[in-house]
Amino acid sequence: MPGRDRCRGSGGDASDMGEVFAGRYELVDPIGRGGVGAVWRAWDQRRRRYVAAKVLQQSDAHTLLRFVREQALRIDHPHVLAPMSWAADDDKVLFTMEMVGGGSLAHLIGDYGPLPPHFVCVLLDQLLSGLTAVHAEGVVHRDIKPANLLLEATGTGRPHLRLSDFGIAMRKGEPRLTDTNFVMGTPGYFAPEQMLGEEPDFPADLFAVGLVALYLLTGRKPDAEALVERFQEQGMPNAPEEVPAPLWEVISSLLHPDPYARFRTAAGARKALAAAVELLGERPADEEEIEVFDQLGPLPPGFGPEGPERHPMPPPGPPQVPPRPNYPPTRPYTAPQPVPGPCRHPRPARPRRRPYGPRAGTRGRRRRWPSPC
Amino acid sequence: MDAAQQEATARARELQRSWYGEPLGALFRRLIDDLGLNQARLASVLGLSAPMLSQLMSGQRAKIGNPAVVQRVQALQELSSQVADGSVSAAEAAERMEEVKKSSGGSVLNSTQTTASSGAPTVRRVVREIQSLLRSVAGAGDIIDAAGTLAPTHPELAEFLRVYGAGRTAEAVAHYEAHQS
Numbered sequence: 405m406p407g408r409d410r411c412r413g414s415g416g417d418a419s420d421m422g423e424v425f426a427g428r429y430e431l432v433d434p435i436g437r438g439g440v441g442a443v444w445r446a447w448d449q450r451r452r453r454y455v456a457a458k459v460l461q462q463s464d465a466h467t468l469l470r471f472v473r474e475q476a477l478r479i480d481h482p483h484v485l486a487p488m489s490w491a492a493d494d495d496k497v498l499f500t501m502e503m504v505g506g507g508s509l510a511h512l513i514g515d516y517g518p519l520p521p522h523f524v525c526v527l528l529d530q531l532l533s534g535l536t537a538v539h540a541e542g543v544v545h546r547d548i549k550p551a552n553l554l555l556e557a558t559g560t561g562r563p564h565l566r567l568s569d570f571g572i573a574m575r576k577g578e579p580r581l582t583d584t585n586f587v588m589g590t591p592g593y594f595a596p597e598q599m600l601g602e603e604p605d606f607p608a609d610l611f612a613v614g615l616v617a618l619y620l621l622t623g624r625k626p627d628a629e630a631l632v633e634r635f636q637e638q639g640m641p642n643a644p645e646e647v648p649a650p651l652w653e654v655i656s657s658l659l660h661p662d663p664y665a666r667f668r669t670a671a672g673a674r675k676a677l678a679a680a681v682e683l684l685g686e687r688p689a690d691e692e693e694i695e696v697f698d699q700l701g702p703l704p705p706g707f708g709p710e711g712p713e714r715h716p717m718p719p720p721g722p723p724q725v726p727p728r729p730n731y732p733p734t735r736p737y738t739a740p741q742p743v744p745g746p747c748r749h750p751r752p753a754r755p756r757r758r759p760y761g762p763r764a765g766t767r768g769r770r771r772r773w774p775s776p777c
Numbered sequence: 778m779d780a781a782q783q784e785a786t787a788r789a790r791e792l793q794r795s796w797y798g799e800p801l802g803a804l805f806r807r808l809i810d811d812l813g814l815n816q817a818r819l820a821s822v823l824g825l826s827a828p829m830l831s832q833l834m835s836g837q838r839a840k841i842g843n844p845a846v847v848q849r850v851q852a853l854q855e856l857s858s859q860v861a862d863g864s865v866s867a868a869e870a871a872e873r874m875e876e877v878k879k880s881s882g883g884s885v886l887n888s889t890q891t892t893a894s895s896g897a898p899t900v901r902r903v904v905r906e907i908q909s910l911l912r913s914v915a916g917a918g919d920i921i922d923a924a925g926t927l928a929p930t931h932p933e934l935a936e937f938l939r940v941y942g943a944g945r946t947a948e949a950v951a952h953y954e955a956h957q958s
Contacts, residue, residue, distance in 0.1 A: 507826060515829040517843030623843060625881060692842055697828035 425498050426491035433704050447711050455500040465497040471570045483534030485566035506555035507699035518623035520691050525681045527565050532674035534567040544604040546572050548612035549593045557698035596632045596661045607663040614658030622646045632661045650683035789839035802834040811857035822878045823849050852877045904949045907941050917943040
C-alpha cells in the first residue's frame, strides 16, 4: 500500500532532483511535463526499478486518484498506460507508471511530418484497441491527443502505442465534480458535443481519434472547429490530399459532428479501419523509414541501470537510522564538516534521533533545525 | 564506423548539401554559434527531437521529414544572418525564436491558405510592419488617392502604395516575395 509511505520528501520542480518522495521514490530527472504536473524518471527504492512518476498538486490530483483507486488495476492492456500506484507527500501526489521511452506522437510528427498511411493505420489500430479496453470499463478518456499517445522506443521495428494520461478521465454517467459550464479537455481536440457541455460519452473519444488520425496523415494540427463547420454546412468534406480515400471513409465517420452518426464504439471503428487497410494497396518501396527513437536519454551521473550508484543498499539487518545532518536528504550523505568562514555560531546539538517515519499528530512533517546564521 | 557506414554518411551529407545548401552538421552548428543556443535548445526551437537532430547532424539521416521544420530552419538562417550583421539585437532574436518555434503548418482544410501563411512567418512579419508604417502615415483612402496621382508617371511606386497601403496582406506578401532577390 503506497499510501502508507506518507512521510517526508517533495516533488515538482527542478530543485527537487535527487529527493526522495514519500520515502520511496527517488526523483532522477524530469522527462516531461503534462498539463498540470511534471513527469520524472524516478527510482522506486522498494521495487528496485525505474518508473515514470507524475507529480501533481493534491488539488489537481482528485480525478486521477479516483481513477487509480477504481479502475487502473482492471485496465491491464498492452496499449494502455495507466498509473500503477500512487503516494502522497505533503501537498503533492505522485503517480507511478511504467517507463515508456519513445516519446509521444507529437515528437514523431515533429521529426517526420506527415506519416505514411500504413504506419498510421498500425498506430490507429493500437489506439482503438486500447480505447476499447478503456471503454469496456465504462471510462471515457476525454483527453485523447498526440501528446498523450506515447510510444515504446521500438527503433525501426513495428511501433507500439500506449494510451496514457487519465488525468481527466471519468466513468460514464458519473456526476461531474467540475462546473458543468467548464469544459474539460484540450482545446483543438474537443468533440462538438463536448463543447456544448453534454455528458461525457465514448463517441467524444472517437471524434478525438479522428482528429489524431488527420494530424498523423497530414503532419498538421487539424482545425476541429472549421472541420465541424464545414461538415454541417456542406456535408462530408473531401479527403485532404494526403489521406487515401478508403481511410478517409473511416476518419470522416469518426469526425461526424453528430455523435449519433459517428461510430458508436471503438471496436466498430477498429473493424472498419481493418477493412480500409485491405484497400490501401502495397507500401511504396521508397517510403521513408520511421524510427522511434529512445527519447529518454542516458541516466544522469550517479545513476546506473541498477539504480543510484551512490547509495549502496544497506545490508539487511536492523533498520537503519537516517543520517540527520543531511536532512532533508538532498545530497548523498557526507560526514558533517565544521562550518568554515564567518559563521561563528555552530548549530545547536542535535536531539536524539527518532525512528524514521511520521509521528502521531505531525502528519509526517518535521521541523528543520534552524541554523542561527 | 565501417566503410559502408562512412560511405552512407558521405552520401547523406552530399544530399544535404544539395537540398539545404550545406551539410546539416555545419549548418546547425553555425545556427548554434550565431544564435547562442545549444543542441537541445535548437532542437526545441525547430520542433525536432534531440535524437533526430543528432542523426541529421551526423549524417546518419539525410532528409528533414517535416516540411514545417524546414521552414523553421530557413527562418532561423535568416535570423542568424540578421544577428550577425547587427540589424537584430540578441533580445529581439530570442523573441523571434519563440515565434519561429510556434510557427506551424497551419490548418488542414484550408490548404490554399496553408501555403501562403506557413510559407514564411518572417516575411509576413516584415510585410505587416511595412503596412502598419504606411497606414500610420496616411489612411487607406489617401493612399489610394496618392497612388492614383503617381500611377501615370511612376506605376511601380503607385503599385507599392496601393498594395501595402490598401491591399490585403496576402497580396502584399506576394508583392514582397516577388521583389525579394
